[in-house]
Amino acid sequence: MLKKTVLLADDHTMVAEGIKNLIGDEYEVIAIVEDGNTLVQKAKELKPDIIVSDISMPIMNGLNASEKIIATNKDVKIILLTMHPELKYAMKALDIGVHGYLLKHAAPEELLTALKTVLVNRTYITPTLAADIMDAYKNNQGNSGDPLDVLTSRQRQVLQLLVESHSAKEIANILNVSSRTVEFHKYKMVEVLKLKSANELVPFAIKNGLV
Incomplete structure (x- = not known):
C-alpha cells in the first residue's frame, strides 16, 4: 500500500526535520519548504495528500497560503501548526477550510492523530482550544473579526x-x-x-x- 504524501512547511529547518522523522514511518514527506509563497507553488506542482504547515512564515504566512491552496485544490488536507493560542487564528483557519489546527507545544502523538483524522475527512482541532472555539461559535462569534x-x-x-x-x-x-x-x-x-x-x-x- 502506497504511503500518503505530505508536504511540510516551516522556516525552522530543525522543526521540519523533526516532523519528518516523526511521521516518516507512515507517510512519505515529498518536500520541505520555508515560506508560504513556495508552499503555494509546491502544493500546485506536487499535489500532496496532506500539507502540514506552520502559520508564522516569511513572505506569506500559513493562513494566507492555505487560503490560496484551498481555492484551487479542494482535495488536499491542510494541518496548521502554531505557537499562537489565540482563538482568532484558529477561527480564521476554520473559516477558510483548514482541516487541522494544532499548537506547536502539543505532544508529538497529537500530530499523528490529526493526520489520521483529516484523512477520513474529519476536522481535527487541538483539545486545548476545541471547547473555547465551540463556545465562540455558539455565541455568534464565528466571524474572526480580523x-x-x-x-x-x-x-x-x-x-x-x-x-x-x-x-x-x-x-x-x-x-x-x-x-x-x-x-x-x-x-x-x-x-x-x-x-x-x-x-x-x-x-x-x-x-x-x-x-
Whole structure:
C-alpha cells in the first residue's frame, strides 16, 4: 500500500526535520519548504495528500497560503501548526477550510492523530482550544473579526513583507512586480484601513496580529 504524501512547511529547518522523522514511518514527506509563497507553488506542482504547515512564515504566512491552496485544490488536507493560542487564528483557519489546527507545544502523538483524522475527512482541532472555539461559535462569534480581512491576498503579502522590514524595492523583487505597484498597494491599504499615512501600516499590522 502506497504511503500518503505530505508536504511540510516551516522556516525552522530543525522543526521540519523533526516532523519528518516523526511521521516518516507512515507517510512519505515529498518536500520541505520555508515560506508560504513556495508552499503555494509546491502544493500546485506536487499535489500532496496532506500539507502540514506552520502559520508564522516569511513572505506569506500559513493562513494566507492555505487560503490560496484551498481555492484551487479542494482535495488536499491542510494541518496548521502554531505557537499562537489565540482563538482568532484558529477561527480564521476554520473559516477558510483548514482541516487541522494544532499548537506547536502539543505532544508529538497529537500530530499523528490529526493526520489520521483529516484523512477520513474529519476536522481535527487541538483539545486545548476545541471547547473555547465551540463556545465562540455558539455565541455568534464565528466571524474572526480580523480588520485585515478587508485587504486582498496580495495586499496582505505586501504588508507582511513590510512588517519583515523589507523596502519597497526588495518587495518588488520578491514578488516580481514593479516598485510602483508596491507603492500602489501601500496607498490602497492606507485607504481601505482608514489610516493617516503609510507609516501607520506596520504598527497597525503588528497590533492586529499579522503573522
